Each structure stands twice: as C-alpha cells, then as structure tokens.
Amino acid sequence: xxxxxxxxxxxxxxxxxxxxxxxxxxxxxxxxxxxxxxxxxxxxxxxxxxxxxxxxxxxxxxxxxxxxxxxxxxxxxxxxxxxxxxxxxxxxxxxxxxxxxxxxxxxxxxxxxxxxxxxxxxxxxxxxxxxxxxxxxxxxxxxxxxxxxxxxxxxxxxxxxxxxxxxxxxxxxxxxxxxxxxxxxxxxxxxxxxxxxxxxxxxxxxxxxxxxxxxxxxxxxxxxxxxxxxxxxxxxxxxxxxxxxxxxxxxxxxxxxxxxxxxxxxxxxxxxxxxxxxxxxxxxxxxxxxxxxxxxxxxxxxxxxxxxxxxxxxxxxxxxxxxxxxxxxxxxxxxxxxxxxxxxxxxxxxxxxxxxxxxxxxxxxxxxxxxxxxxxxxxxxxxxxxxxxxxxxxxxxxxxxxxxxxxxxxxxxxxxxxxxxxxxxxxxxxxxxxxxxxxxxxxxxxxxxxxxxxxxxxxxxxxxxxxxxxxxxxxxxx
Amino acid sequence: xxxxxxxxxxxxxxxxxxxxxxxxxxxxxxxxxxxxxxxxxxxxxxxxxxxxxxxxxxxxxxxxxxxxxxxxxxxxxxxxxxxxxxxxxxxxxxxxxxxxxxxxxxxxxxxxxxxxxxxxxxxxxxxxxxxxxxxxxxxxxxxxxxxxxxxxxxxxxxxxxxxxxxxxxxxxxxxxxxxxxxxxxxxxxxxxxxxxxxxxxxxxxxxxxxxxxxxxxxxxxxxxxxxxxxxxxxxxxxxxxxxxxxxxxxxxxxxxxxxxxxxxxxxxxxxxxxxxxxxxxxxxxxxxxxxxxxxxxxxxxxxxxxxxxxxxxxxxxxxxxxxxxxxxxxxxxxxxxxxxxxxxxxxxxxxxxxxxxxxxxxxxxxxxxxxxxxxxxxxxxxxxxxxxxxxxxxxxxxxxxxxxxxxxxxxxxxxxxxxxxxxxxxxxxxxxxxxxxxxxxxxxxxxxxxxxxxxxxxxxxxxxxxxxxxxxxxxxxx
Numbered sequence: 001x002x003x004x005x006x007x008x009x010x011x012x013x014x015x016x017x018x019x020x021x022x023x024x025x026x027x028x029x030x031x032x033x034x035x036x037x038x039x040x041x042x043x044x045x046x047x048x049x050x051x052x053x054x055x056x057x058x059x060x061x062x063x064x065x066x067x068x069x070x071x072x073x074x075x076x077x078x079x080x081x082x083x084x085x086x087x088x089x090x091x092x093x094x095x096x097x098x099x100x101x102x103x104x105x106x107x108x109x110x111x112x113x114x115x116x117x118x119x120x121x122x123x124x125x126x127x128x129x130x131x132x133x134x135x136x137x138x139x140x141x142x143x144x145x146x147x148x149x150x151x152x153x154x155x156x157x158x159x160x161x162x163x164x165x166x167x168x169x170x171x172x173x174x175x176x177x178x179x180x181x182x183x184x185x186x187x188x189x190x191x192x193x194x195x196x197x198x199x200x201x202x203x204x205x206x207x208x209x210x211x212x213x214x215x216x217x218x219x220x221x222x223x224x225x226x227x228x229x230x231x232x233x234x235x236x237x238x239x240x241x242x243x244x245x246x247x248x249x250x251x252x253x254x255x256x257x258x259x260x261x262x263x264x265x266x267x268x269x270x271x272x273x274x275x276x277x278x279x280x281x282x283x284x285x286x287x288x289x290x291x292x293x294x295x296x297x298x299x300x301x302x303x304x305x306x307x308x309x310x311x312x313x314x315x316x317x318x319x320x321x322x323x324x325x326x327x328x329x330x331x332x333x334x335x336x337x338x339x340x341x342x343x344x345x346x347x348x349x350x351x352x353x354x355x356x357x358x359x360x361x362x363x364x365x366x367x368x369x370x371x372x373x374x375x376x377x378x379x380x381x382x383x384x385x386x387x388x389x390x391x392x393x394x395x396x397x398x399x400x401x402x403x404x405x406x407x408x409x410x411x412x413x414x415x416x417x418x419x420x421x422x423x424x425x426x427x428x429x430x431x432x433x434x435x436x437x438x439x440x441x442x443x444x445x446x447x448x449x450x451x452x453x454x455x456x457x458x459x460x461x462x463x464x465x466x467x468x469x470x471x472x473x474x475x476x477x478x
Numbered sequence: 479x480x481x482x483x484x485x486x487x488x489x490x491x492x493x494x495x496x497x498x499x500x501x502x503x504x505x506x507x508x509x510x511x512x513x514x515x516x517x518x519x520x521x522x523x524x525x526x527x528x529x530x531x532x533x534x535x536x537x538x539x540x541x542x543x544x545x546x547x548x549x550x551x552x553x554x555x556x557x558x559x560x561x562x563x564x565x566x567x568x569x570x571x572x573x574x575x576x577x578x579x580x581x582x583x584x585x586x587x588x589x590x591x592x593x594x595x596x597x598x599x600x601x602x603x604x605x606x607x608x609x610x611x612x613x614x615x616x617x618x619x620x621x622x623x624x625x626x627x628x629x630x631x632x633x634x635x636x637x638x639x640x641x642x643x644x645x646x647x648x649x650x651x652x653x654x655x656x657x658x659x660x661x662x663x664x665x666x667x668x669x670x671x672x673x674x675x676x677x678x679x680x681x682x683x684x685x686x687x688x689x690x691x692x693x694x695x696x697x698x699x700x701x702x703x704x705x706x707x708x709x710x711x712x713x714x715x716x717x718x719x720x721x722x723x724x725x726x727x728x729x730x731x732x733x734x735x736x737x738x739x740x741x742x743x744x745x746x747x748x749x750x751x752x753x754x755x756x757x758x759x760x761x762x763x764x765x766x767x768x769x770x771x772x773x774x775x776x777x778x779x780x781x782x783x784x785x786x787x788x789x790x791x792x793x794x795x796x797x798x799x800x801x802x803x804x805x806x807x808x809x810x811x812x813x814x815x816x817x818x819x820x821x822x823x824x825x826x827x828x829x830x831x832x833x834x835x836x837x838x839x840x841x842x843x844x845x846x847x848x849x850x851x852x853x854x855x856x857x858x859x860x861x862x863x864x865x866x867x868x869x870x871x872x873x874x875x876x877x878x879x880x881x882x883x884x885x886x887x888x889x890x891x892x893x894x895x896x897x898x899x900x901x902x903x904x905x906x907x908x909x910x911x912x913x914x915x916x917x918x919x920x921x922x923x924x925x926x927x928x929x930x931x932x933x934x935x936x937x938x939x940x941x942x943x944x945x946x947x948x949x950x951x952x953x954x955x956x
Contacts, residue, residue, distance in 0.1 A: 037885075100949075102949060107911055117911040120892075203860070228831050234707075353705045382681070410519075413598045414598075418927060421929045425927060436585070445915040447915075448899075450900060454880065455880075455887060471580060476580075
C-alpha cells in the first residue's frame with residue numbers, strides 16, 4: 001500500500017494492526033530515502049526557501065495551533081507564540097549559516113594528489129521521542145537543523161497531541177511543496193507499539209536524534225543491533241549549572257539569587273538554570289535565603305511538554321541522600337502547570353547525572369553548598385554533558401575569582417555546549433554559532449579522488465559555480 | 479602507589495593481582511586527566527614539535543623495533559619500515575592541518591550577542607583493541623590524530639608483542655618530554671583481564687577509539703553503561719568496494735583484474751580492495767579468469783597484525799550461502815603470512831556487513847556478479863561504512879557509464895570516507911583532507927558568551943595572538 005501524502009502527516013490512534021503499520025512505516029522511510037539524493041544536492045537558497053516557508057506556514061496556522069494546544073495540552077495562549085518565535089529565530093540563524101557557505105567545508109588539494117572534499121548530509125534522519133510541546137513535537141530544533149543540513153526527516157510523533165501534530169505537520173509539508181521539493185523530505189509518523197525501535201532498525205534510516213536522555217540511550221542500544229550502527233544524537237542534560245564564585249557571591253548574593261529564580265521560572269525547560277553551586281559562608285546564607293523567598297513567591301510554572309512524571313521526578317530528587325527541600329512555589333490550579341521547587345545538598349552528595357538530568361526536566365532546582373573551590377571543581381567534573389553553564393565572578397580590576405574561574409572554565413569546556421560569564425545564556429539554537437554546530441551534527445566528510453569534473457558535486461567544481469569560499473591547499477579562496 | 483613514568487609504558491604479563499592493576503590504571507588515567515588541561519591549551523607549534531619528535535624517536539629505534547617485531551611477530555624486514563613511513567606521512571599531513579589554523583573553527587559573532595566559538599579537544603582518549611601491528615600497536619593513526627587534536631591518549635596495548643610496545647611507547651614518551659609536555663599526554667597500559675572495560679568505564683576517560691568493528695561495538699555498549707556515555711570512534715569496514723561499470727568492464731577487464739589483484743596483495747589491510755562488483759557478461763568472464771590466474775600466482779600475504787583468526791574468517795565466508803571459492807594463492811611457509819584467496823557470489827547473496835567486514839580483515843576477496851545496474855546500486859546500499867570505494871568507468875567523450883556512476887556516487891557518499899574514480903585510493907590518513915577529518919573527530923564545539931578577554935582562549939582573543947584565520951560574523955579574516 002502506497003500511502004497518500006497526507007497519510008504520512010496525520011498521526012492515527014495506536015492501532016493493533018501491526019502488519020499494516022509496518023508497511024506504512026516502511027513506505028514512509030523509503031520515500032525519505034528516495035528524496036535523500038535530490039534533497040542532499042539542493043543548494044543553500046533552496047533550503048533557506050524551505051525553512052522560511054515552514055516559518056510562514058506555521059505563522060498562518062497560529063490560531064488553529066493555539067486552539068489545538070489549549071484543547072489537547074491545556075497550554076496557555078503564550079506557549080504557541082513563544083514556540084513559533086523560537087522556530088523563527090532558529091530558522092533565521094540556520095539560513096545565515098547556509099548563506100555563508102562555510103558549512104559545507106569545501107576543500108581542494110592540488111598536491112601531491114588531486115583530491116577534493118566536502119561535508120555531505122547523513123541521509124534520512126529519524127527524530128524521536130522528544131519535542132512533546134505543541135509545535136516542536138512536529139518540527140523542533142533537531143528536525144530544522146537536519147533539514148538545513150540536507151537530510152530528509154521522519155518525525156516520530158507522540159500520541160499526546162495529534163491535532164497539534166496534524167496542523168504543524170501539514171504546514172511543514174505544504175512548505176516542502178512550495179519549495180518544489182519531493183514530499184519525502186518530511187514525514188510525521190504516528191507512535192505505535194514498537195514503532196521507535198522499528199524506525200531505528202530500518203536500514204534506510206541513517207541517523208537518529210532523541211529529545212531526552214533515556215530515549216537517546218534506548219535508541220543507542222537499538223542502533224548497536226543494526227547490521228551497521230548509525231549516529232544517534234542525544235540532547236545534553238538541561239541542568240545548566242550556575243557557579244557563583246566567592247567574589248561574586250560576597251558582592252551580590254541577593255541580586256544573583258533573585259535573577260536566578262526569575263530565569264528558573266521563565267526559561268524554556270532545556271535552558272532552565274536548575275543547578276546552583278556556591279561556597280558555604282555568609283554569602284551562601286544570603287543566597288539561600290533569597291532563593292527560598294523567591295521560590296516561595298513563584299507562581300506555578302508552565303510545562304508545555306506536559307506535567308507527566310513531574311511529581312515522581314521531584315520525589316526521586318528529594319529521596320536522594322542528604323538532599324532536602326528548600327522551598328516550593330504555589331500549587332497549580334490547572335492542567336499543564338507544575339509546582340516549582342528548590343532543594344539543597346552539599347558537594348559530596350551531588351546526585352549522579354542520570355538522576356540529576358531527569359530531575360532537571362521539571363522545574364526542580366538544586367542549590368549545592370561547596371566546602372571549597374576545589375570541591376566545586378570536583379563537582380563540576382562529575383556533571384554530564386550540559387546545554388549551557390554559567391560562571392558568576394567578580395569582574396573588577398582585581399579579578400578575585402580569576403584563578404578559580406580559569407580552572408572551572410577548563411572543566412566546563414568538556415561538558416557544556418555554551419559557557420556564559422556573568423550572563424544569561426542564550427539558547428544555542430538561536431544564534432549563528434550554535435546553528436552552525438547544530439547543522440554540523442547531521443553532516444559527514446567525504447573525500448573525492450581523481451573524480452572527472454562531470455561527476456564532481458557543484459561545491460567542488462573548478463569554476464566554483466556556487467561561489468563558495470573554499471580551502472584550496474589551505475588558502476581560503478572564492 | 480604512584481607509578482614511575484616508565485611503569486606506564488612497559489606492558490607487563492597479564493597479572494592476577496587485579497587490585498594493583500586497577501590502582502595503576504586509575505593512576506594512569508588521572509595523570510592523563512591532569513595533562514588534558516595544559517595540553518589542550520598548547521598551540522599548534524607545540525603539537526607539531528611533539529608529532530615530529532615522535533617520528534624522529536621512532537626512526538632512531540628502527541633497528542631495535544625491527545628486531546623485536548621479527549622475534550615477537552615473525553614480520554619481515556619491510557614491515558616496520560613501511561609502518562614508520564606511514565606514520566611519517568600521517569604526521570606531515572597532521573602538521574599541515576595544524577599549521578593552517580582552520581581546524582580550530584575559531585569564530586566570533588558581534589551581533590546580536592557578543593559570542594565566540596571554537597572547537598576544543600574531547601579530553602583523555604582511550605585507544606583500544608586495534609593496532610596489532612608492531613609500531614601502530616603503541617602509536618597508530620587514531621592516537622596520532624587525537625594527539626594532534628590536543629587530547630592525551632591512553633593506548634591499551636595487546637599482550638602479543640610487549641617488546642615492540644615498550645620500544646615504541648618509550649620512544650613516544652621521550653618525544654613528549656622533548657616537547658616540554660607533561661608525561662600524562664601519553665601512556666601505554668598493558669592488557670589485563672577486564673582492563674578494556676575498566677578503561678572505558680573510567681569517568682576521566684572522555685573518548686575512546688577502537689581499531690576494529692567488534693571491539694568498537696563492545697566499547698559502545700560499555701560506554702552506554704556509564705553515568706554519561708562518551709563518543710566511541712570506530713574504524714569503518716575495510717572491504718573497500720570496487721565497482722567496475724559496464725563500459726570499463728568491456729573495455730579493460732583484464733587490465734583492471736590484474737591491477738586489482740596487485741593492490742589486493744600489496745595494500746595495508748585497512749586499504750585492501752577486497753570486494754569487487756561487476757555486471758555479468760563477456761567482460762565479467764574475462765575479469766573472473768584474470769582474477770583466478772592472478773590469485774593463483776600470488777605469494778603468501780604478510781599480515782603484520784598476525785594471522786590469528788584468518789582460517790576461521792575465510793571458512794565463515796565460504797560457508798555463506800552461494801559463496802564459492804574462486805582461487806587461492808600459495809601456502810605460507812612461515813609465521814605472519816596468510817594464504818590469499820578470492821571467492822565469488824552474486825548480488826542477491828552478498829553477505830551482511832558484520833560477516834563481510836570480518837572477512838575483509840584477512841586477504842580474502844569477493845567477486846560479486848551483478849544482474850543489472852540496479853542490482854549493483856541495491857548491493858551498494860546494503861554495505862556498511864567503508865574506508866574507501868572506487869568506481870571504474872569509461873572516461874571517454876561518451877561517458878557511457880555516467881548515469882550509473884552518478885547514482886552510485888550518491889549512494890557511496892553515504893558510506894565511504896573516500897571515493898576514487900578510476901584510481902587507486904590513497905590511505906585517508908596520509909593526505910591533508912583526510913588528516914583534517916581525522917583531527918575533527920577528537921574535537922567538540924564550545925560557544926563562549928560575554929567572556930572577559932582575560933578568560934578567553936588565545937584563539938579568540940581580540941588581538942588574534944595566534945594569527946588565525948577566523949570567521950568574524952561569517953567573514954574569514956586574519
């Protein structure tokens with residue numbers, strides 16, 4: 001059975017008819033595979049046109065999406081608007097990267113061998129298990145970056161909000177057609193028993209991305225059972241640790257504490273600063289009091305991805321040894337809202353990454369009292385990968401915190417995608433540097449040797465038809 | 479117990495004293511971790527000095543290494559010379575990349591946020607389970623690329639040739655000291671029961687690389703049990719498929735067959751063309767006869783990594799459905815030599831990647847008769863990742879093979895690191911494009927936001943002290 005184009009974007013209620021479901025999944029993947037060749041060869045202008053059309057089509061559906069999100073997830077009026085704004089910002093950053101032409105890493109070597117090289121898309125990419133929010137569930141940061149890189153995407157939709165998915169998915173498919181690209185460039189497949197495993201096991205799927213740690217680990221294990229494992233991209237943890245160094249702590253504990261809790265309540269889950277390290281002492285006492293007061297005054301926090309598991313995660317956190325409740329915000333009175341909380345522990349009782357990362361998916365913060373600068377460094381070394389980390393330090397002439405900050409930076413470089421100093425970290429997908437790295441994850445390098453001009457990809461042809469900046473024997477040249 | 483520096487480079491006979499072994503392994507990893515900070519900050523000149531010193535120190539040990547290799551592995555006089563030549567060539571390519579300064583991907587964004595970004599080394603890297611040849615066992619392509627990237631390496635030595643390891647390992651350690659770097663930059667640890675797993679599980683090990691597929695899969699599984707999985711780099715398969723398109727086959731079956739078998743016998747295992755696809759017909763019959771005659775005339779092939787498992791692997795290949803023996807070379811009369819063989823099958827009976835890749839570690843070739851161009855494309859799609867692939871096509875005015883070659887290239891781009899057209903593929907580690915990609919695998923991107931100048935890495939400081947070419951708002955500038 002060959003599905004109609006629409007069949008691929010309307011998630012159905014989980015069916016018990018497995019055979020038909022697999023046939024449909026297989027057809028979806030095969031269409032993506034057929035599209036991978038031509039789409040992989042599309043130029044930057046075409047991909048930008050697609051991405052901008054996606055933003056426009058989603059904007060056109062704003063009201064319908066808002067209404068569907070309210071009915072299916074109970075989200076308030078701002079959620080879809082914020083998601084669309086985030087998508088728009090990410091698309092602008094991705095297009096800037098594509099237009100700059102460094103992302104293809106085109107290189108030509110003339111001696112001793114005639115070689116040329118570029119990065120090419122990985123191929124059909126499954127986007128799984130993340131993006132439970134209204135719009136991102138159908139087209140999130142990973143899907144957009146994969147499309148920018150030239151990979152067809154197959155988004156595996158959760159069954160929690162089929163109306164949102166259908167609206168957003170059809171908007172994306174319209175954009176694909178407007179850009180003159182084959183339908184196989186984008187598909188949304190419904191969640192069915194075993195469908196995640198089936199998708200990752202499909203030989204034509206060449207990469208996968210998961211929105212959270214436990215899904216990613218499951219996909220990685222499943223990928224190792226393939227004849228040939230594929231890259232599985234996983235989101236880093238979202239604890240986004242904040243380190244308040246002694247100089248900064250003593251100078252402005254109260255100010256920093258208030259700012260922190262404001263960000264904690266307002267930031268999207270992936271960018272919520274939920275782990276705070278500070279040295280014990282007078283400044284710490286002030287910081288602690290400020291956090292308690294501010295958290296007590298917090299309204300319930302919107303969880304557009306649903307509050308499922310929130311209570312369990314906070315229970316787990318509080319049942320860890322020497323982790324105690326510090327403060328809680330107001331009880332939520334409606335769906336989609338969670339009661340924010342902050343706990344406290346000391347550096348020797350910092351929970352391990354899986355538990356911590358899990359807790360940080362909820363608005364559950366943890367203040368960590370460190371016994372010394374070295375203890376803070378050791379704690380930093382035990383953290384898993386993180387979206388972002390922030391160091392607060394004195395920035396005066398004396399640079400009191402400089403020695404510790406330097407050591408900390410060296411540690412944090414190994415785990416954090418983005419490091420801010422005395423700043424609020426901007427979501428990486430929204431700026432050009434972050435967008436460039438997001439695209440890179442969906443590319444792989446290929447070297448061509450002795451290829452006749454007629455077989456060379458456009459990026460590497462002698463007359464440089466794409467007007468790329470290319471590394472010719474190491475010299476950057478147009 | 480703190481080991482003397484030498485203790486880390488003299489592999490011992492497997493010991494039953496686990497506790498002491500773990501203590502020693504832990505100490506080795508901790509020293510690598512301590513070295514990771516300063517070594518990660520070292521500039522390109524320092525790293526080139528280290529790499530060139532490694533080449534020089536290995537050259538100085540040439541005779542001793544040759545003698546040790548003869549005694550431990552039975553290898554002939556040319557093996558160590560070839561390995562040293564390969565290392566020298568790779569080091570020259572790595573240094574060219576380092577001196578060009580694009581590898582750090584330094585980027586500065588001035589609007590709308592003040593951000594800068596670079597790629598940083600992953601950190602202490604375990605090199606495991608590969609490099610069973612005399613010199614590469616202690617310092618192979620992955621270890622050299624990791625060092626170029628700024629990662630300390632911990633090489634896990636097989637117990638098959640401890641004298642070679644001790645000689646090569648001590649040569650590298652002398653080079654580390656000559657370059658003024660901490661000893662922790664390089665360590666060679668002995669193979670002990672459970673030591674591979676212990677190394678990959680160690681929290682201070684931040685990346686691992688394995689020299690063959692089954693080791694890599696084991697490491698990947700083990701890595702998923704860590705609190706935080708680490709990247710595990712695996713070698714692609716070494717079947718290095720060769721596709722002879724109809725025009726080329728009909729024009730020069732005999733010439734291509736002879737050339738193929740010459741390369742098959744002479745190339746290092748990782749670059750041996752061991753899988754040959756051609757369409758059935760008169761040209762195929764000629765190709766087949768040529769291969770039979772040439773393989774029958776082959777002398778035993780040197781296997782510097784040892785002939786262990788060779789007979790079993792060829793038996794497995796020949797027991798696959800419809801795979802038949804085509805020809806065998808001469809029986810070996812000495813250690814370290816293997817009897818080369820070629821088998822034949824058709825496109826519908828091509829064994830799956832794990833079996834194929836395993837067979838290709840031996841001098842065991844497979845000629846695949848394809849029923850059509852489409853069958854050849856389908857077979858290509860079923861191959862796993864490969865070091866290299868070659869297409870032989872007619873290159874005349876008519877480009878008879880062009881349509882098929884274009885489709886094939888699009889398929890091969892997804893699996894091959896290097897694609898040659900009518901050429902012999904050069905080992906990727908030996909040229910600049912390949913060296914650049916080899917380094918990239920040991921780096922990760924980091925974005926810095928609002929960092930004061932004094933905390934910024936040298937690559938990103940305002941006055942550009944390293945004179946790098948940097949992407950400033952997308953413009954490449956010195």
